[in-house]
Amino acid sequence: MQVLWLKRDLRVQDHQALVRAAAEGDVLPLYVLEREYWRLPDTSARQLAFTVETLAELRRDFAALGQPLVVQIGDVVEVLETLRRDGKLTALWSHEETGNDWTYQRDRRVARWCRDHGIRWTEVQQFGVWRRLSSRSGWAHGWDRMMAMPAVTPPPLGPVNVDAGPLPSVRDLQHEFGMRADPCPDRQPAGRRVAEGVLQSFLQRRGRSYRWAMSSPLEGAQACSRLSPHLALGALSMREAAQATWARQRQLADMEPRPDPSWPKSMTSFVGRLHWHCHFIQKLEDAPEIEFQNLHRAYDGLRPSAPDADRLAAWAAGETGLPFVDACMRCLRATGWLNFRMRAMVMSVAAYHLWLDWRAPGLVLARRFTDYEPGIHWSQVQMQSGTTGINTIRIYNPVKQGRDQDPTGAFTRRWLPELAPIADHHLQEPWMAENAAAILGKVYPHPIIDPQEAARHARDQVWAVRRSDGFRDEAGNIVAKHASRKPSPRRRASSRKKATPSGQMSFKF
Numbered sequence: 453m454q455v456l457w458l459k460r461d462l463r464v465q466d467h468q469a470l471v472r473a474a475a476e477g478d479v480l481p482l483y484v485l486e487r488e489y490w491r492l493p494d495t496s497a498r499q500l501a502f503t504v505e506t507l508a509e510l511r512r513d514f515a516a517l518g519q520p521l522v523v524q525i526g527d528v529v530e531v532l533e534t535l536r537r538d539g540k541l542t543a544l545w546s547h548e549e550t551g552n553d554w555t556y557q558r559d560r561r562v563a564r565w566c567r568d569h570g571i572r573w574t575e576v577q578q579f580g581v582w583r584r585l586s587s588r589s590g591w592a593h594g595w596d597r598m599m600a601m602p603a604v605t606p607p608p609l610g611p612v613n614v615d616a617g618p619l620p621s622v623r624d625l626q627h628e629f630g631m632r633a634d635p636c637p638d639r640q641p642a643g644r645r646v647a648e649g650v651l652q653s654f655l656q657r658r659g660r661s662y663r664w665a666m667s668s669p670l671e672g673a674q675a676c677s678r679l680s681p682h683l684a685l686g687a688l689s690m691r692e693a694a695q696a697t698w699a700r701q702r703q704l705a706d707m708e709p710r711p712d713p714s715w716p717k718s719m720t721s722f723v724g725r726l727h728w729h730c731h732f733i734q735k736l737e738d739a740p741e742i743e744f745q746n747l748h749r750a751y752d753g754l755r756p757s758a759p760d761a762d763r764l765a766a767w768a769a770g771e772t773g774l775p776f777v778d779a780c781m782r783c784l785r786a787t788g789w790l791n792f793r794m795r796a797m798v799m800s801v802a803a804y805h806l807w808l809d810w811r812a813p814g815l816v817l818a819r820r821f822t823d824y825e826p827g828i829h830w831s832q833v834q835m836q837s838g839t840t841g842i843n844t845i846r847i848y849n850p851v852k853q854g855r856d857q858d859p860t861g862a863f864t865r866r867w868l869p870e871l872a873p874i875a876d877h878h879l880q881e882p883w884m885a886e887n888a889a890a891i892l893g894k895v896y897p898h899p900i901i902d903p904q905e906a907a908r909h910a911r912d913q914v915w916a917v918r919r920s921d922g923f924r925d926e927a928g929n930i931v932a933k934h935a936s937r938k939p940s941p942r943r944r945a946s947s948r949k950k951a952t953p954s955g956q957m958s959f960k961f
Contacts, residue, residue: 453612455535457528457546458483458521459555461578461686462506463644464513466603469576473545474607480540480614481514481521483507484528490629492554494818494826497634498788501622502822505642506687508619513644518609520616525628528558529565536569540614544571547578547686550737552826553744579690580730581737581827588734588935595730599694638787639822640681647682651693654678655700655719662718669780670863672791677722680789680823683729694726733827735934743830744811747930748841750923754913755803759812766900767802768816770867773892773899775880776854777801779867786867788822793857796836797848803837804847804910805901810837838914841927842935845914847907854880870895 454473458481461467473479490500511521524531535541544566549555566573577583580595620628640646654662654677665675682688701719704711736742746752766772770781780794790798795817802813814833818824835843858864861879865871871882871891878885883892883899892898917923 453477453535453540453542454479455532455541455544456481457532457544458510459546459549459686460551460684461547461689462503462510463687463689464510464517464606465644466689466692467547467606468578468604469545469547469574471604471607472574472576473543474609476543478612479519479609480535480612481519481609482531482535483510483521483523484531485523485525485620485625486528486558487526487629489554489558490625490631492552493815494552494824496819497622497626497631498636498639498820498822499824500625500629500631501636502639502642502681502788503685504619504622504625506644506685509643509645510687511616511619513606514609517606519611522614522616523619524617525620525625529561532562532565532571535614536571540612541571544573546573546575548575548581548583549578550581550733550827553740556740578686580727581734583737585734585738588933591731591734592727595727599691599726601691603689603691603695634819636786636788636822640678640787640789642681642685642687644687647679647688650678650682651688651696655696659718659722660712660714663714663721666721666791667793668857668863669783669791669794670858672793673789676791677725678789680825684823684825690726690729694723697723697726729825729828732831733825735831736827738933742834743826746839747834747934748839748923748926750841750917750920750926751839754839754917755807755809757809759808760806763806763900764802764808764812764816766897767798767806767808767813771897772801772806772901773883773897774801774805774850774903775864775868775871775882776858777850779854779858779864782867783863784817784820788820790821795832796846797850797853799833799836800846800848801850804914805850805903805906807906807910810834810839840930841918841923842930845911845918847911849907850903851880868896 454477456470456473456479461469462483464470470479470481489495507521507523511523514521532541532544549559563573565571577598580598582594585591658674659677661671661675662677665671668675679688679693683690683693697719701716701723704715704719739747767777767781770778770785772778777798780790780798784790784798799810799813799817802808803810810833814830817833818829821829834840836846838845854864861876864879871879873887873891874882874885882888882896885891
């Protein structure tokens with residue numbers, strides 16, 4: 453019996469671990485809803501609901517192959533031990549996972565259990581993230597090669613003598629796991645069929661304006677791919693997304709008459725974002741500690757380790773008195789999604805203007821994002837907080853961002869109806885309005901900080917660290933470890949003549 457342990461690969465299509473397990477014998481597909489995982493501070497009921505919806509369709513897909521998905525609640529080692537004692541486990545198969553520290557420690561426990569009981573556990577690479585990577589040189593080319601490999605088709609499965617049992621409801625699981633209420637009325641629907649439709653609608657209709665509309669919280673909701681939660685759970689493989697996008701690029705190149713030039717540019721930008729997905733997860737794979745500690749250690753102690761509780765609560769609730777920030781946070785609470793630029797801005801405001809250590813607001817966002825992907829999330833949280841040591845210090849002006857990204861005020865007014873009496877030209881600075889006294893402190897809060905003064909203080913503090921002794925040396929080490937590089941054209945030409953290591957590299961993220 454080959455047990456296929458599913459984690460963040462909830463599909464039967466393009467599933468290398470499934471295909472390889474089926475080649476060895478009968479396959480038992482298994483998913484374990486782990487109590488401890490769903491009680492972590494970076495997980496939430498909205499993510500659980502999305503997962504259960506995906507599992508429901510996945511169970512039907514496995515049943516169509518001949519064996520329904522078995523879903524159990526509990527500790528995965530205990531579940532595997534029960535299968536072993538019952539004679540239903542000869543070998544274990546899964547895809548590699550780069551998750552949070554809890555899943556890393558869980559996998560180490562599984563590995564020890566397998567060694568202790570002589571169970572062979574084969575972990576298969578799922579996308580463009582490599583374990584024990586010695587160098588980032590050529591990483592982007594490796595990603596291209598892996599994504600170009602043919603997608604595998606699901607094999608037929610013979611039924612095994614294991615009761616699949618009913619799939620528990622989200623309500624029952626929330627009670628089982630002791631999870632807090634987490635209403636998310638406008639959350640994206642889940643499941644493989646939904647993911648396929650989202651991909652095609654983006655490539656054929658919605659994606660034309662992707663390149664320039666992705667920065668707008670209003671337009672980005674339609675112009676962005678919206679694939680992120682499906683990729684995070686693996687309902688759609690990265691290879692499927694990449695190959696479908698490449699096929700669309702070829703189709704656009706062959707069109708007569710020539711298509712709207714926005715299309716090719718947008719597809720090129722999207723391919724770059726697909727690279728970024730794995731590029732940032734690779735950072736966590738190479739340095740799991742970035743979930744908890746500053747990537748550049750010179751920033752240790754820069755901000756108070758215990759966050760200002762009032763500021764954190766106001767930010768999380770969308771009650772900072774900074775309209776565009778509050779609109780974004782309320783949107784996120786209701787939908788589980790924000791476009792990338794707004795994610796960067798709300799984290800930047802938390803870290804710089806509110807001077808909060810990134811860990812606490814990072815956990816708030818982790819729970820709110822339906823598409824929470826630990827590798828991307830913690831890399832970006834640190835980047836937008838200025839603690840990587842290698843990225844540009846970007847302190848977003850929340851007033852300017854509101855004017856630039858929401859020029860008509862439609863987004864802000866949608867999520868902050870209490871500002872309806874404020875004139876358009878003062879919407880992002882309601883404290884400047886003639887009727888401010890009737891609104892602020894009554895139906896909408898006064899700003900909890902002076903945005904200009906707070907930004908000035910943060911800039912002085914962060915740049916003082918960057919000018920400190922030894923900062924550049926450590927930053928160089930971080931670049932060497934985490935920056936994706938490909939040889940320059942001249943370098944690649946010479947390397948075909950003699951295989952010698954390169955000095956100069958051009959960066960590709």
